[in-house]
Amino acid sequence: MHGDGDGWVFDADGSRYWGRFGAAGLLLCAPVDGGVSVLLQHRAIWSHQGGTWGLPGGARDSHESVEQAAVREANEEAGIDAADVAVVESVVTHQAAGWSYTTVIANAPSAVATVGNGESAELRWVPVTEVAALPLHPGLAQSWPGLLARLS
Known part of the structure; x- marks a missing residue:
């Protein structure tokens, strides 16, 4: 489903950012094997920054809060049911002229099952201690x- 937020925003320096009203991603945490794991998305190669690992997320629509946008995107891209998401806090993790990306930190009761869409090459629950070793999306x-300090 495409909303009114889909589209590029261009900064004066030529940088481009997805989401006419900004963007948001869900940093979903769950207890796994005595530690904490987070849900990461291996971005499809055709997508912006494809081949990197990031958070399920995307453009915020004009009528949505950042929390609503992040949860909607996680449902669209990873099949995450909103009932399994308990939002903890929202943190603006990137700002440009007229645009921002907000990371919505949330908890799930367990490593809930995922179902990817065409934007995902893979979805994986990754222990927080192993995240930095992956080829991450530059923003993440x-x-x-x-973000890791907020999870501790």
């Missing part, structure tokens, strides 16, 4: 240390 790579 930059924000991961601060």
Whole structure:
């Protein structure tokens, strides 16, 4: 389903960002084997920054909060049921002129089952101690240390 948020925003320096009203991603955490794991999406090669690992997420529609957008996108891209998501906090992890990306941190009761769509080459529950070793989407790579500190 495409909403009114789909589209590129261009910064004065030529950088482009997806989401006319900003974008949001879901950092979904769950207890796994005595530790904490997070749901990551291996982005389809055809997508922007394809081949990297990131969060399920995308453009925010004009009528949505960042939390609503992140949960909707996680449902669309990973089959995550909103009933399995307990939002903890929202953190703006990137800002540009007229655009922002917000990471919505949430908990799930367990590593819930996922169902990817065409935007995902793979979905995986990754222990937080192993996230930084993956080829991360540049935005997630930059924000991961601060996000990890919030999970501890």
